[in-house]
Amino acid sequence: MLFSESIGRKVVSTTTADTVGAVGEFLVDPRSRTVAGMQIKKSKTGDALVWSGISTFGTDAVTVDSADRIVEIGTEESLSGLDGKAHRVIGKRVLSTAGVDLGTVDDVEFDPETGAITSVIVDAVSIQGSTLTGVGSYAVVLDHRDR
Known part of the structure; x- marks a missing residue:
């Protein structure tokens, strides 16, 4: 499933x-290469949903057992430091760990059951999600030697 297809889903x-x-935005944890939450x-109850609070991430809707699963982002330690413009992935410059500009993130593919990042799509090229090493204000960093 792609981030771009999922934004706005009920x-x-x-x-x-x-x-x-x-x-809204996806909150990516580059250390575990997963979607930590959204x-x-x-x-009415908060502004964030931790991945573990999701019952299912379906093609038409995301289900939770209760509205109480939606919390305030500042109260959830597992999401600490993963929100805000500096941590958005789509549209961000991509650098390799060798400091080579690889392009721009077009989209991110993830497993809707586990939240694992399966690939990062850079200038229409799919790069394995296992190469993700960092997301910051300047760039997304991939451990990627060549294209």
Whole structure:
């Protein structure tokens, strides 16, 4: 599944069958090469959803057992330092660990069951997600020797 296809997807409580928010930005943990969580828009209970709080990440909606799974990002230690413009991935410059400019992130593919980053799409070229080493204000860094 791609980040670009998932942004804006409804978050639905399986307990009440109500829409409790919508997917905003993805919060990527480069150390574990996973989606740690998501910023949530249009929610009354908070602004973030930790990946472990998701029941299912489906093709039409993200389900949670309760609206209480959506929390304030500042109260969730596992999301600390992963939010904000400096940590957005799509549209960011990509550098190799050797300091070579590889292009720009077009999209990110992830496993909807585990949240694992499976590939980073750079200038229409898919690069294995296992090469992700950093996300910062200047660039996304991949351990990638050549193109």
